Amino acid sequence: MKKLMNDSTKIVSQFLDGLVASHGNLIKRLEGTEVIVRKEMIPNKVGLISGGGSGHEPAHAGYVGTGMLDAAIAGEVFTSPGADQFLAAIQAADQGSGVLLIIKNYNGDVMNAEMAMEMAEAKGIETAMVVVNDDIAVDDVENRRGIAGTVLIHKVAGAKAEQLASLQEVKEVAERAISNVRSMSVALQACTLPSASKPSFSLSDTQMEVGIGIHGEQGMSREDVLTSYEIAELLVSHIEKEVDVTKPVYVLVNGMGSTPLLEQYVFANDTVSILKKNNVHVEKMLVGDYMTSLDMAGISLTLFAIDEELHSLLQSKATTIQWTEVSQ
Amino acid sequence: MKKLMNDSTKIVSQFLDGLVASHGNLIKRLEGTEVIVRKEMIPNKVGLISGGGSGHEPAHAGYVGTGMLDAAIAGEVFTSPGADQFLAAIQAADQGSGVLLIIKNYNGDVMNAEMAMEMAEAKGIETAMVVVNDDIAVDDVENRRGIAGTVLIHKVAGAKAEQLASLQEVKEVAERAISNVRSMSVALQACTLPSASKPSFSLSDTQMEVGIGIHGEQGMSREDVLTSYEIAELLVSHIEKEVDVTKPVYVLVNGMGSTPLLEQYVFANDTVSILKKNNVHVEKMLVGDYMTSLDMAGISLTLFAIDEELHSLLQSKATTIQWTEVSQ
Numbered sequence: 106m107k108k109l110m111n112d113s114t115k116i117v118s119q120f121l122d123g124l125v126a127s128h129g130n131l132i133k134r135l136e137g138t139e140v141i142v143r144k145e146m147i148p149n150k151v152g153l154i155s156g157g158g159s160g161h162e163p164a165h166a167g168y169v170g171t172g173m174l175d176a177a178i179a180g181e182v183f184t185s186p187g188a189d190q191f192l193a194a195i196q197a198a199d200q201g202s203g204v205l206l207i208i209k210n211y212n213g214d215v216m217n218a219e220m221a222m223e224m225a226e227a228k229g230i231e232t233a234m235v236v237v238n239d240d241i242a243v244d245d246v247e248n249r250r251g252i253a254g255t256v257l258i259h260k261v262a263g264a265k266a267e268q269l270a271s272l273q274e275v276k277e278v279a280e281r282a283i284s285n286v287r288s289m290s291v292a293l294q295a296c297t298l299p300s301a302s303k304p305s306f307s308l309s310d311t312q313m314e315v316g317i318g319i320h321g322e323q324g325m326s327r328e329d330v331l332t333s334y335e336i337a338e339l340l341v342s343h344i345e346k347e348v349d350v351t352k353p354v355y356v357l358v359n360g361m362g363s364t365p366l367l368e369q370y371v372f373a374n375d376t377v378s379i380l381k382k383n384n385v386h387v388e389k390m391l392v393g394d395y396m397t398s399l400d401m402a403g404i405s406l407t408l409f410a411i412d413e414e415l416h417s418l419l420q421s422k423a424t425t426i427q428w429t430e431v432s433q
Numbered sequence: 434m435k436k437l438m439n440d441s442t443k444i445v446s447q448f449l450d451g452l453v454a455s456h457g458n459l460i461k462r463l464e465g466t467e468v469i470v471r472k473e474m475i476p477n478k479v480g481l482i483s484g485g486g487s488g489h490e491p492a493h494a495g496y497v498g499t500g501m502l503d504a505a506i507a508g509e510v511f512t513s514p515g516a517d518q519f520l521a522a523i524q525a526a527d528q529g530s531g532v533l534l535i536i537k538n539y540n541g542d543v544m545n546a547e548m549a550m551e552m553a554e555a556k557g558i559e560t561a562m563v564v565v566n567d568d569i570a571v572d573d574v575e576n577r578r579g580i581a582g583t584v585l586i587h588k589v590a591g592a593k594a595e596q597l598a599s600l601q602e603v604k605e606v607a608e609r610a611i612s613n614v615r616s617m618s619v620a621l622q623a624c625t626l627p628s629a630s631k632p633s634f635s636l637s638d639t640q641m642e643v644g645i646g647i648h649g650e651q652g653m654s655r656e657d658v659l660t661s662y663e664i665a666e667l668l669v670s671h672i673e674k675e676v677d678v679t680k681p682v683y684v685l686v687n688g689m690g691s692t693p694l695l696e697q698y699v700f701a702n703d704t705v706s707i708l709k710k711n712n713v714h715v716e717k718m719l720v721g722d723y724m725t726s727l728d729m730a731g732i733s734l735t736l737f738a739i740d741e742e743l744h745s746l747l748q749s750k751a752t753t754i755q756w757t758e759v760s761q
Contacts, residue, residue: 374451
């Protein structure tokens with residue numbers, strides 16, 4: 106499998122260097138680590154960090170900046186960063202008011218983040234954690250994975266922290282957001298790891314994988330490929346059961362890495378039509394590559410039921426590589 | 434070949450509807466056309482339009498908005514829009530000070546744009562045209578194609594028009610920019626048209642196509658796949674011959690549609706290293722999907738030699754779907 110790279114063992118580090126070379130006005134790399142840090146810190150603001158395995162770009166380093174994250178940790182591809190990396194990020198993000206970790210629900214990430222929190226507390230840094238589990242494709246609620254909805258948690262928690270709210274207040278708004286955000290995905294083609302010669306599983310020219318995760322793992326079922334409209338109906342019907350759609354919703358249509366915008370907006374158009382037909386009030390559509398899975402072809406759909414405060418936090422200004430004024 | 438779509442003959446129209454459903458604050462669709470128009474027009478500002486075949490998203494509709502285009506025409510995939518569509522865009526963009534057309538150098542686009550200009554002049558609208566030909570992979574300078582560098586022309590002309598410069602002044606700055614912007618591309622995998630069952634040409638697992646265009650046409654040579662660094666060296670060595678790199682440069686690393694950001698930033702890192710080694714002053718790196726070719730895997734590199742005015746125009750505020758504050 107051909108990739109634009111030099112060495113699969115250096116791809117993450119070279120990505121981070123490229124990111125800093127391109128956006129040195131916003132971010133810097135913490136020397137000797139895979140941690141990207143916001144350049145202008147705000148004294149007494151709660152620090153916000155996120156991270157996990159790489160392969161989901163622009164997540165998470167693309168969300169470091171004003172109004173979102175203070176630091177992001179980039180593990181090896183699809184591999185949790187070690188506790189030492191989380192600790193370095195916590196220390197860099199701490200501005201005297203504590204640090205909130207926004208972690209996707211994977212065992213390795215949660216375990217390493219918890220270890221780092223203990224080490225940080227021992228150094229006198231107050232920490233707290235929220236765990237995002239928006240992927241409804243996993244039946245067992247305890248094991249639900251964090252996927253694209255995580256980016257919306259970055260946004261609301263980031264905006265709340267920017268208001269100089271306390272660690273407890275930022276954590277509460279993040280938890281309220283997490284309980285109102287649900288996602289589900291479909292893949293037309295699996296991804297290929299930089300170190301591998303073929304995709305993590307194979308789909309024929311007539312098949313799609315429903316309920317796919319963001320790590321090349323197989324989904325809940327394999328089915329005949331449907332049209333964009335039919336896929337939108339399928340995903341909306343599942344997600345609607347788990348979100349309070351009597352409230353207004355933010356909709357995130359997320360490309361999985363190799364899905365052209367031409368197709369993403371066709372799907373967005375179908376999604377908004379179906380939601381309107383179902384009398385759901387769509388407050389805003391976000392469309393693009395927010396949380397990818399290397400070169401996977403496919404899409405995830407996220408619905409986020411909002412209240413007045415969440416809406417205001419979503420609309421507040423953010424300046425990061427991926428989430429910009431136009432996203433709002 | 435699987436695509437997220439409903440009907441290949443409706444993909445462009447449904448894309449445009451999805452775009453408007455998502456960004457209705459910025460843009461609207463001109464009824465009965467494939468023309469996207471900026472929502473807030475500025476009286477007496479020179480109108481700026483661009484367009485061509487679809488399949489290059491976010492180009493060109495993604496650049497309609499404050500500080501860039503007033504209207505964009507989306508033809509069928511890889512097919513020039515008709516003169517009537519260009520005319521509708523000219524009429525919508527005209528605010529009393531004339532309209533500049535920014536056209537990529539393809540026969541059909543140039544011919545249809547010229548016909549529309551004649552029709553517009555007959556209706557009393559002053560028009561002018563600039564033709565972008567940044568792709569140095571074509572030996573014959575007359576036939577050089579317009580590719581990703583076109584977006585930089587949108588930006589500088591758009592900023593100049595926003596200053597309420599005259600049609601002649603906007604045209605002159607666009608022409609100066611065009612003469613200083615050069616690009617070249619590499620594909621690892623060809624694209625597949627929505628109506629087709631297989632890619633427009635086939636590359637083995639060890640081959641790449643050098644000097645590829647943005648319409649699935651073959652390039653100047655087929656070679657063994659190189660590393661990202663070697664590809665950057667190859668493209669820089671060709672482009673440097675055609676751009677005055679004693680001046681500071683803007684660098685645009687452009688994904689062709691299915692190239693993950695992880696890989697794009699590795700390539701950006703290699704490019705900036707090589708340019709610095711060559712003592713080229715890199716003023717700014719832009720990285721992302723700016724001008725794609727459906728689901729092609731690959732990259733284009735653009736160097737833009739700037740002077741003081743061009744730099745200032747590049748830095749001025751733009752609010753469009755793709756080009757945002759962070760891009761600057």
